[in-house]
Amino acid sequence: MMPKTAIVEICGKYKVHTEHYLNTAANKTIILVNGSLATTASFAQTVRYLQPRFNVVLYDQPYAGQSKQHNLHGEPIRKEDEAAILLELIEHFCAHHVLSFSWGGAATLLALAQQPRRIEKAVIGSFAARVNAPMRDYLERGLNHLQACDRLNVSRLINSTIGKHLPSLFKRFNDRHVSSLAEHEYRQMHFHVNEVLTQNTHCYVACANAIEIPLLFVNGEWDEYTSVEDARIFADHAPQASFYTIRNTGHFLDMEHPAALHDTRQALLGFLDPACRKQGRVASDIQVNYV
Template identity: 65%
Template sequence: MRPEIAVLDIQGQYRVYTEFYRADAAQKTIILVNGSMATTASFAQTVKNLHPQFNVVLYDQPYAGKSKPHNRHEKMLTKDVEGQILLELIDHFAAEHVLSFSWGGAATLSALAQRPRRIEKAVISSFSPVLNAPMLDYLERGVDYLSNLDRDRVGHLVNSTIGKHLPPLFKRFNYRHVSSLAEHEYGQMHFHISDVLRSDQQCYIKVAKKINVPVLFINGEWDEYTSAADARLFANHVQHCCFTTVQATGHFLDMEHKAACRDSRKALMGFLLPAHYESQPRYNYVQGYHALAI
């Protein structure tokens, strides 16, 4: 399963590395939005869960991964700019669905609030509209370590908090990944967290009210940082929404263990392809390497 690779020009301002996993029998295309400091590698298992039922699009933000060498990094990207980049990619690939992970949910909500005409359904995983006490503690420590370029502490912070339920192999890879990021990537994450800490706590609710397509929110039972209970606060604000809690798993969902991967796929297919979903689909879990996704 080899993707078609392209670096796309976005309005003459950004260059975005993309991977397109084409499936001849697929009728719909889904684009995946990763979390902060993540790369396309963080969706390795999710692609296996979705392909070949869907054409799948992955991309790196301009400041990260394989997009990084093609951009100048002269200014920080806001979540609204990331939302505009997503809208451009939706049009380019004619995507009908979008799926986000963790902080990728902020850009996805921003894009969905623009009511893109192509999008039919959206999935937002490991995201909530509030900063609860565990998340606030995580972010406040993170912004401190990032401002001091303390790579060791940033790596250990991720693995001891949102990544604490990951397998040891993934934790080792996460640590190596986050501790070797470029200085501008730390600056981008510092900017992102600082913006979140300063923002109106109702900002995600206000944006969500503008969304007019069905949205599935998926959260892990053990995720205390973006909890299933907090995610359900969207229920009174997103017109067409539903919620799934993946049992016995934390923030990273399908990366954490085989049962979580199976249950995540079941939730995705049950929402995106309800008429065609098999009660016991063909299933293949591969414990590969995944880049950090916050």
């Protein structure tokens, strides 16, 4: 099904490209939050298994994808700005759930800490409570490539680190996407990476303390960058946190192989739509541990 697209003005400052996949049989709406350098296209597989049960909303950040032509690109956008954009879109689309991927989790946690009244549940994919040694090495190596707008080495770095478990087709997609980015997108990502490296990530733990809705953290077993162990630090801070590990999978979860797609789908739907479990539509061998 083709989405309904629109440009939504946020706070009179940003214009955001949105894609709304409508489902007349659904009574809940879920909004998806991209990771760094990504656009709505990165959620293509995720939409396929969410849309049969939910209305699904995707969007591009003001500096990226189909939003960038509608915005000026002077000062970089902070994670607090991205959180404010998310909160506005939650209200605009009357969203009930949020699903974030990778560093999209930073803005999502900041937004959820403000306790938006509509949100009932959230899934935080491939995100952790601290910048560990492998992630720090990856980000520090990326700073120089981003500052130099070195498209080739940015792509090589992504595909050899967080993307190393991706199939070759997706690695080629990464190459093509990174080579098409504008210079302001590299400046934005340089700002973002520098912010992550220089600021105390305790703010994300503090956000978790303020979030009262159920959260599901989903991480790949082989992901050394946002590891299962580092995600579970949130267990001591988020009152209703649960955790799921996708076996034999790295950072990109449902993109990496068919079994990972199956397990991610089952974990998300089992958490977001309990009727799936009651009706036996979530496989019995997939267990989500609620702690």
